Every structure is written in C-alpha cells, then in structure tokens.
Amino acid sequence: MSPRAQSPGRWIAMAGVAWTVAVLAARPARAEVATSCEFLEISAKHGDKPAFDGELAPVEKKLKKAPLSSWNQFKLLGRSQKSLTKKKLEPVGLKLGSATATLVEIVDKSKVRLTVTMDDDKGKQVANNTTTVEAGDYVFIVHELPNSEGHLLSLTCK
Numbered sequence: 001m002s003p004r005a006q007s008p009g010r011w012i013a014m015a016g017v018a019w020t021v022a023v024l025a026a027r028p029a030r031a032e033v034a035t036s037c038e039f040l041e042i043s044a045k046h047g048d049k050p051a052f053d054g055e056l057a058p059v060e061k062k063l064k065k066a067p068l069s070s071w072n073q074f075k076l077l078g079r080s081q082k083s084l085t086k087k088k089l090e091p092v093g094l095k096l097g098s099a100t101a102t103l104v105e106i107v108d109k110s111k112v113r114l115t116v117t118m119d120d121d122k123g124k125q126v127a128n129n130t131t132t133v134e135a136g137d138y139v140f141i142v143h144e145l146p147n148s149e150g151h152l153l154s155l156t157c158k
Contacts, residue, residue, distance in 0.1 A: 033086035035103055035112050037157040040138075041078040041094050044071035044150035055079070059138050059154050068140065071150055084114070084157075096151050097121045099141075110135045112157045118143060120151075133157050 042056065044063075050072040052060050063074050077095045084090050084103040092099040097120045104113040111132050118127040118141055126143040133139050135158055143151040 033103065033106055034083060035106065035157045036081065036083050037101065037112075037114075037155050039078075039080050039082065039092050039099070039101070040076060040152075040154040041096070042152040042154060043075045043077055043096075044068070044152055045073050046071050046148055047073045049073075051075075058156075059140075062138060062140070062154075068142070068152075070148075074152075084112075092116075092153075094118075094153070097126075097143075098123075099153055101155070104130065107132055114155075114157070116141055116153070116155065118151075118153055127153075 040056070040059065042053075042059075042063075052063065052074050053076040055076045056063065056074055062068065063071075078093070080093055082090050082092060082101060084101055086103045086105065089100050089102050092101055097118060099116060099118045102115045104115055107113055111134050113130065113132045115130045116127070117125060117129075120126050120143065127141045129141055131139055133156065136156060138154050138156045141153040141155075143153075145151055
C-alpha cells in the first residue's frame with residue numbers, strides 16, 4: 001500500500017516522528033561539566049628547624065601562615081592529577097588513608113565547587129568539606145594526628 005493510500009492520521013503521525021528524529025539528531029550534544037585538579041598529600045610536623053620539601057614551592061607561602069604555621073616541617077607524600085566530572089565521585093589515591101573528590105559545579109567560569117572527603121588509614125572519615133576553589137589557588141584539608149603532626153591534602157583546579 002502506498003503512503004498516499006494510508007489514512008491521513010497515520011501519515012501525519014509518521015511525518016511527526018520523522019520530524020522529531022531530525023530535530024533530535026540536529027541538536028548539539030550537551031557538553032559534560034568537568035575540571036582538572038591537582039592533589040598534594042603532605043605530612044606536617046613541628047621540629048627544631050623549618051624544612052620544606054622543594055616540590056612544595058607553590059604552596060610554601062600558605063604553609064607559613066596560620067593555622068598551618070603551627071607546623072614548620074613539610075614533606076610531599078604524593079601528587080596526583082584527576083579529571084573531575086560533575087556529580088561523579090572520584091577516588092584520590094593517598095599514601096595515608098584515602099580520599100574522594102566530587103565536582104559540584106563550576107562557579108563564574110573561574111571557580112569550582114568541590115566536595116572532598118578524607119579517611120584515615122583505618123577507614124574512619126576525618127574530613128568532609130565542600131569548598132569553592134578559585135582557579136590556580138590552593139586549598140587545604142587538614143587532619144591533625146597524634147604527637148602534634150598533621151596530614152594535609154592540598155588541591156588546586158583549572
């Protein structure tokens with residue numbers, strides 16, 4: 001049976017389906033909201049003489065300011081790069097314990113809002129922070145340890 005011989009209602013319905021498919025195919029795909037972040041895992045303690053790991057140069061000024069200045073010896077334990085996609089939990093490998101990061105949203109094109117959790121080496125959650133990070137700036141998540149030591153996670157995003 002030719003298309004013209006079909007009922008007018010069926011012909012209109014088929015044309016509507018074809019039009020809908022054409023419109024959906026022509027729409028651009030929605031871009032994923034994502035960012036790239038660098039994570040620095042740092043050990044901190046107080047000693048007789050200040051000591052800064054040379055790889056911590058980008059954050060040294062911040063480490064010398066309160067409240068982080070209660071420690072004066074800092075050592076880089078690990079560094080990792082992560083690509084974060086909106087609302088997707090991403091594990092961050094640590095030497096001591098574990099961490100996760102989730103991109104909540106992009107704010108004003110130059111800031112990201114993230115939720116970061118940190119667990120100690122026994123699996124107990126020691127930090128759960130949602131913070132806004134300015135592009136190129138560093139924020140710190142601090143876990144105070146016995147003997148006046150600290151376990152820090154610093155991050156920056158682009």
